[in-house]
Amino acid sequence: MHIQTLILGAGAAGMMAAAHAGPGVVIIDHAKAPGEKIRISGGGRCNFTNMGTTHAQFLSQNPHFAKSALKRYTQWDFINLVSDYGIAWHEKTLGQLFCDETAKDIVAMLRSEMDKAGAQLWLNTAISNIAHDGTHFSATLTRDGRDTQITATNLVVATGGKSIPKMGATGLAYQFADHFGLGVITPRPGLVPLTFSDDKFKPLAGVATPARITANGTSFDEALLFTHRGLSGPAILQASSYWHEGDPITVNVIPAADLFDKLRGARETSGKKALTNILSMHLPARLIDFLKDDMNLTGNIADQSDARLQAICDALSAWPLLPSGSEGYRTAEVTLGGVNTDGLSSKTMEAKSVPGLYFIGEAVDVTGWLGGYNFQWAWSSGWAAGQAIRNTRK
Incomplete structure (x- = not known):
């Protein structure tokens, strides 16, 4: 089976990329449902962005890396999308925006955007035997006990970091980065309680x-x-x-x-x-x-x-x-560190050394403050990768 784009991880960044990458997208996740971190965030109401978002609220070894994506897909763009879907929201404090009703509204919105784009969502799906022959990526996808051999022109890694392992977080993105020769800034828990x-x-x-x-x-x-x-x-x-x-x-x-x-x-x-x-x-x-x-x-x-x-x-x-x-990754809201931005294009999120390979969201060494900034990075980086893939086809 050949497709245009395979996206690993149906979280915030992955779903955003799937909604913008154009035709021929398959997005997979090991979980039973997409957007589980979205669903539980903000006490179930999802702090989906922050009105004050700039690159200054993000930590990275390259503090300028996030500028391009954040400027081209801003908090106002996402707010407009939320409003277009009739999702009521409010500012809680310090520019933090939450859904009035439920975080599930954000998940449903992203699912709708993916559906409009024609993206296929495969849940309860594992990936193995991934390779790249210089032109295409190949992998084995396993779901319901059946293997599917797949090739793709583009591979987008949106599997997040190590935070909240009980939800299945494993740091898989770092293994993919190593497999394809990209560096990784040592991960550590962020936005986490301190112990004595x-x-x-x-x-x-x-x-x-x-x-x-x-x-x-x-x-x-x-x-x-x-x-x-x-x-x-x-x-x-x-x-x-x-x-x-x-x-x-x-x-x-x-x-x-x-x-x-x-x-x-x-x-x-x-x-x-x-x-x-x-x-x-x-x-x-x-x-x-x-x-x-x-x-x-x-x-x-x-x-x-x-x-x-x-x-x-x-x-x-x-x-x-x-x-x-x-408290460690068990309660950490995010993972600091991740795929080294030196190996990525800040405009497209594409690996400089492997054409068609993209890393987005929390997998990358870009970590925001508490207050909706990390979701905005997911929206912005996912959009940037999606747009780059769509434009490559033209």
Whole structure:
């Protein structure tokens, strides 16, 4: 059986590519249904893009690689597509857009786009014996216990990264990259909770507070959540992509508060109150109770000099911590690293050394911040590859 294009992976990037690659597309996936990561994302409502998307929100060894695809297929293009299908959406915070009803609407939209393009979807399908003879790709596809020998002019690898292995993530794209001689930037978990081996934050499990988290010079101001195993919440997930094992982080639990002036005011009006009681008016009481011994939060507010109040504020705004590790791929929302962009065209996502071979989405060494950016990369990179394949036929 010969086809024009074989796409591996019916996730966000793969389905987007299938919708734009023109006639003769077969898209395969080992799962029972397409778009499973889309379906579970955003609490089931899919944070499908971010209104503030630029290349600046992406990590890569080549920080400029994502520019071309993101500029040619923007967040506004995808928003228009969603609106054309009558899918209601809303902005939650910081430019993050979610479906009003269900993430399944996005999957159904992409299925419809694929159907209009004439793409075939093969689920519960495995691939083996892949090869390239300089002109065509060949492979064995196995589904329902039957083997189909297939050849294709183009091969698009959209199998994602290693994150969330319980959904079948394996890092298969890296094996294909190695097979065809492309480099791979060592993968690691991204957008992932950080852990502490001494369970030091167990007493604070469930406490949340606004915070600024800094890792290797990059800071994020969002919510911090204490867990039985360590730290989570949007601020930690964001910073985790910049953190490496063995590095410290800095936690500022008063990022927006002029706490020093508030404490001085309380000293004048409520001098007999305990310092911890005053602090608990501005921060979670359980957090203050947890910190009171380490930061020597004793005495009444009236007993504290300006210098002492400033020292307390400094400690609360620069709390150094040393995570022992992360939750790993089990809970990581994305995989950092991936197929080295040096071997790919930023315009088409095609391998420079193997004509007709494309890598898109999370498989590539392009990783976005939390907040819809990684889906936008899937849409943009999938569109870029699809357009390149379609235009090659003309």
